[in-house]
Amino acid sequence: MSYNTLRSAVRGRVLLPGDEEFDTARTPWNLSVDQPVAAVVHVEDADDMAAVVGYARAAGLSVTAQPNGHGASGTAADTILVRTRRLDRIEVDPVRRRARVGAGTSWGELLTAAARHGLTGLAGSSPVVSVVGYTLGGGLSWFGRKYGWAADSVRAFDIVDADGRQTRVTAETDPELFWALRGGGGDFALVTAVEFDLFAAPSLFGGSIVWPAERTAAVCAAFQDITDDAPAELTVWLNRLQPPQGPPVIAIAATYLGESARGRDLLRRLDAIDGIVADTRREFSPAELGTIANEPTAPGPGLLRTELLTTLDETAVEILLQAPIDPLMGIQLRQLGGALAEPTRGAVPPFAEPYALSLLAIGSDPDTVDAVRFTQKRIIADLGARVSGRRPYTVLSAGDSVTEVFDTSTLDRLRKLKRARDPHGVFRANFPVLY
Numbered sequence: 463m464s465y466n467t468l469r470s471a472v473r474g475r476v477l478l479p480g481d482e483e484f485d486t487a488r489t490p491w492n493l494s495v496d497q498p499v500a501a502v503v504h505v506e507d508a509d510d511m512a513a514v515v516g517y518a519r520a521a522g523l524s525v526t527a528q529p530n531g532h533g534a535s536g537t538a539a540d541t542i543l544v545r546t547r548r549l550d551r552i553e554v555d556p557v558r559r560r561a562r563v564g565a566g567t568s569w570g571e572l573l574t575a576a577a578r579h580g581l582t583g584l585a586g587s588s589p590v591v592s593v594v595g596y597t598l599g600g601g602l603s604w605f606g607r608k609y610g611w612a613a614d615s616v617r618a619f620d621i622v623d624a625d626g627r628q629t630r631v632t633a634e635t636d637p638e639l640f641w642a643l644r645g646g647g648g649d650f651a652l653v654t655a656v657e658f659d660l661f662a663a664p665s666l667f668g669g670s671i672v673w674p675a676e677r678t679a680a681v682c683a684a685f686q687d688i689t690d691d692a693p694a695e696l697t698v699w700l701n702r703l704q705p706p707q708g709p710p711v712i713a714i715a716a717t718y719l720g721e722s723a724r725g726r727d728l729l730r731r732l733d734a735i736d737g738i739v740a741d742t743r744r745e746f747s748p749a750e751l752g753t754i755a756n757e758p759t760a761p762g763p764g765l766l767r768t769e770l771l772t773t774l775d776e777t778a779v780e781i782l783l784q785a786p787i788d789p790l791m792g793i794q795l796r797q798l799g800g801a802l803a804e805p806t807r808g809a810v811p812p813f814a815e816p817y818a819l820s821l822l823a824i825g826s827d828p829d830t831v832d833a834v835r836f837t838q839k840r841i842i843a844d845l846g847a848r849v850s851g852r853r854p855y856t857v858l859s860a861g862d863s864v865t866e867v868f869d870t871s872t873l874d875r876l877r878k879l880k881r882a883r884d885p886h887g888v889f890r891a892n893f894p895v896l897y
């Protein structure tokens with residue numbers, strides 16, 4: 463089937479191999495991942511998305527949506543890549559405390575719009591990640607300990623189904639699909655917009671504090687003390703960083719959803735650890751949430767491995783914070799617990815584990831990739847049963863599988879729905895439920 467048919471069916475730009483901008487358009491944010499797609503369509507609206515689905519189905523191709531490719535996995539052969547950035551409409555209803563955003567909206571854009579009304583959504587650490595991609599995978603938020611998974615805050619998805627029909631999916635109209643879209647990933651529909659709850663955030667305290675690596679033992683002890691009995695409004699992360707230039711450091715990043723005085727008080731024990739080289743703690747606007755972790759906002763070749771940690775005992779501390787970790791750039795421990803451990807209304811599994819562990823590196827040349835993957839595997843093996851083996855969907859990397867995310871009965875339910883609603887495999891998530 464000729465691509466001229468596709469070009470005449472959509473308002474947006476269609477780019478094919480050989481077109482000047484094709485390589486730029488197909489390249490994901492994570493530059494360590496190659497995406498050999500068949501075509502890229504910069505869709506203008508939901509009608510364009512429906513037209514792409516109709517074309518793909520007739521041509522025997524798949525469709526995958528990516529606002530930008532933070533979660534790209536490379537599973538993209540024979541696929542039309544839909545870029546959704548133009549669907550960036552944001553509506554905030556401060557009375558009902560609801561937001562409705564298009565499929566191309568980033569968290570930074572939504573947080574800015576909601577903060578004008580003293581409200582926030584359940585965003586993660588990065589302002590450039592999309593609301594829809596993050597939420598379809600569950601969405602592990604700075605405020606998850608208080609309000610749970612972002613996916614559970616959703617009230618409705620506007621979608622295009624595998625027959626190219628545009629519908630609104632809610633708990634009432636289509637409970638099974640609504641369940642799957644809340645944590646099961648992008649394998650079931652193209653989402654054109656999402657509507658979800660916002661939460662009061664009149665004040666927010668947080669920041670990051672950095673010490674030389676020599677203070678690791680004291681900072682780790684304080685981290686364990688603070689996280690042991692933290693209220694759900696407080697979330698604290700520990701970062702061991704080995705930047706390519708500059709000395710190694712140990713750092714804390716934290717947010718407290720409440721008054722600054724109380725937030726400052728909860729973190730006071732950190733003040734007693736001398737040698738602080740940087741301290742950004744202050745009252746923040748929720749619009750500035752993305753600056754707290756200060757993660758890179760420009761594309762790069764990230765090599766991430768995330769696991770859930772069942773305990774941070776002496777051996778785990780030795781392996782993660784004291785032993786050499788070259789060629790990794792850093793290790794991050796995110797505090798979980800609170801509402802994240804409670805049963806959910808969607809496919810996203812609750813986390814009983816107290817910490818999420820990420821082993822971070824950058825690089826794309828084969829030797830570096832091999833060395834990083836080897837070190838990540840070695841550290842995980844050394845941790846043994848301290849690693850539960852389950853992984854959050856949103857932080858899976860190329861080569862990972864959803865079998866590490868869902869228990870058997872959840873995965874069976876997702877697969878049954880996939881076969882029923884998308885029997886021709888029109889939709890291809892970054893981490894598919896079937897293959």
Ligand SMILES: Cc1cc2nc3c(=O)[nH]c(=O)nc-3n(C[C@H](O)[C@H](O)[C@H](O)COP(=O)(O)OP(=O)(O)OC[C@H]3O[C@@H](n4cnc5c(N)ncnc54)[C@H](O)[C@@H]3O)c2cc1C
Pocket residue numbers: 526527528529530531532533534546565585586587588590591592593594595596598599600601602603604647648649651652653654757758856857890891892893
């Ligand atoms: C710097 C950084 C920080 C992060 N921090 C967090 C964090 O704190 N918490 C957390 O949970 N995750 C975090 N993530 C992971 C992030 O949530 C995932 O990478 C997520 O997949 C990003 O969504 P995206 O839409 O931006 O990326 P994309 O790669 O563009 O999309 C990811 C997948 O979502 C699906 N998808 C996207 N849009 C649609 C659509 N319209 N219809 C159907 N399917 C769609 C597709 O399957 C797509 O492959 C972080 C990632 C980065 C790079």
